[in-house]
Amino acid sequence: MSNTGFDQAPPKTEIITLTSHVLSQQQRHPIATGDLTLLLTAIQTTCKFISTNVRRAGLLNLIGQAGSSNIQGEDQKKLDILSNDIMINSLRASGKCAVLVSEENEEPIFIDTAHRGRYCVVFDPLDGSSNIDAGVNIGTIFGVYKCRDDSEGTLEDVLRPGSELQVAGYCMYGSSANLVISTGQGVNGYTLDNGIGEFILTHPNIRIPSRGKIYSFNEGNSLFFHEPVTQYLESIKFPSNGKPYSARYIGSMVADVHRTLLYGGIFGYPSDKKSKNGKLRLLYEGYPMAFLVEQAGGLATTGTERILDIKPTDIHQRCPVFLGSKDDVEDVMRFHQ
Ligand code: AHM
Numbered sequence: 001m002s003n004t005g006f007d008q009a010p011p012k013t014e015i016i017t018l019t020s021h022v023l024s025q026q027q028r029h030p031i032a033t034g035d036l037t038l039l040l041t042a043i044q045t046t047c048k049f050i051s052t053n054v055r056r057a058g059l060l061n062l063i064g065q066a067g068s069s070n071i072q073g074e075d076q077k078k079l080d081i082l083s084n085d086i087m088i089n090s091l092r093a094s095g096k097c098a099v100l101v102s103e104e105n106e107e108p109i110f111i112d113t114a115h116r117g118r119y120c121v122v123f124d125p126l127d128g129s130s131n132i133d134a135g136v137n138i139g140t141i142f143g144v145y146k147c148r149d150d151s152e153g154t155l156e157d158v159l160r161p162g163s164e165l166q167v168a169g170y171c172m173y174g175s176s177a178n179l180v181i182s183t184g185q186g187v188n189g190y191t192l193d194n195g196i197g198e199f200i201l202t203h204p205n206i207r208i209p210s211r212g213k214i215y216s217f218n219e220g221n222s223l224f225f226h227e228p229v230t231q232y233l234e235s236i237k238f239p240s241n242g243k244p245y246s247a248r249y250i251g252s253m254v255a256d257v258h259r260t261l262l263y264g265g266i267f268g269y270p271s272d273k274k275s276k277n278g279k280l281r282l283l284y285e286g287y288p289m290a291f292l293v294e295q296a297g298g299l300a301t302t303g304t305e306r307i308l309d310i311k312p313t314d315i316h317q318r319c320p321v322f323l324g325s326k327d328d329v330e331d332v333m334r335f336h337q
Pocket residue numbers: 074103124126127128129130218251252253254256269279
């Protein structure tokens with residue numbers, strides 16, 4: 001036994017919570033007002049609420065159709081509606097938001113003057129919710145813009161390229177709740193400690209490997225894939241040298257992207273002969289994930305264009321997505337040339 005009284009290293013007592021981490025980062029910015037910190041507090045509180053409700057869903061019989069459809073005509077589950085309500089209420093109450101765009105609301109939400117702040121949040125409150133019944137990981141995805149100077153919050157404040165995002169992140173509700181976030185200075189991952197109700201920094205400075213061994217596509221759409229995608233997939237499944245890639249596809253973007261961020265490889269939801277722009281939504285799925293992946297040292301492209309450079313024209317528009325390890329994404333881009 002060592003003279004510290006411990007057989008091994010003493011237990012770590014210095015824990016960093018999301019709130020303390022954001023506060024300490026903020027102190028490095030002399031002009032910071034603290035508004036963003038308050039906004040992030042509202043978002044993390046929402047994620048804790050949703051996490052609790054996702055875990056309770058079976059018990060409370062929340063699973064099932066709510067009897068209404070969202071604007072994409074897909075079935076809305078009760079948990080989507082609940083999560084959306086929690087997110088909107090919490091963001092409005094923070095007093096820091098001007099415009100909200102949610103996957104579940106056809107129109108943008110303009111915050112009333114009494115509660116209005118300078119930030120705009122685009123989000124998918126509960127992505128992958130068709131997986132809830134099967135207990136598969138689902139998540140909340142969000143991006144934060146700041147209102148342009150002299151703007152009180154208009155549609156133009158959210159119809160902006162993803163490169164102008166101030167913050168992007170997601171919370172994955174899996175065996176634990178994992179919040180992964182970037183304020184433009186790298187990517188950090190936090191895990192919810194249910195005992196103390198805090199997100200603890202568990203994955204500081206996430207860097208995506210420059211090449212991976214896993215591809216994540218819905219190959220059920222193969223019949224409709226365009227030639228560059230078909231050829232790219234052939235090249236990684238039947239390589240002329242080296243080992244073929246492994247396939248992993250959950251069909252829940254947050255889970256598929258989370259794995260790609262940590263282990264490397266490529267996630268793709270391309271456009272095909274059936275869906276001209278793919279399936280994923282640009283503002284609240286494509287941009288935040290592209291922002292995170294780039295901040296972790298990876299790439300995100302439509303095949304021919306950097307996702308963060310796209311200028312949006314519609315808040316619910318879709319876009320083809322390939323994202324992940326730099327070398328893997330460059331390979332798929334070569335097939336599109
Ligand atoms: P949703 O927003 O209706 O939940 O759909 C988005 C989800 C993503 O999480 C996932 O990447 C994709 O849809 C899976 O689509 P598919 O089932 O066509 O493979």
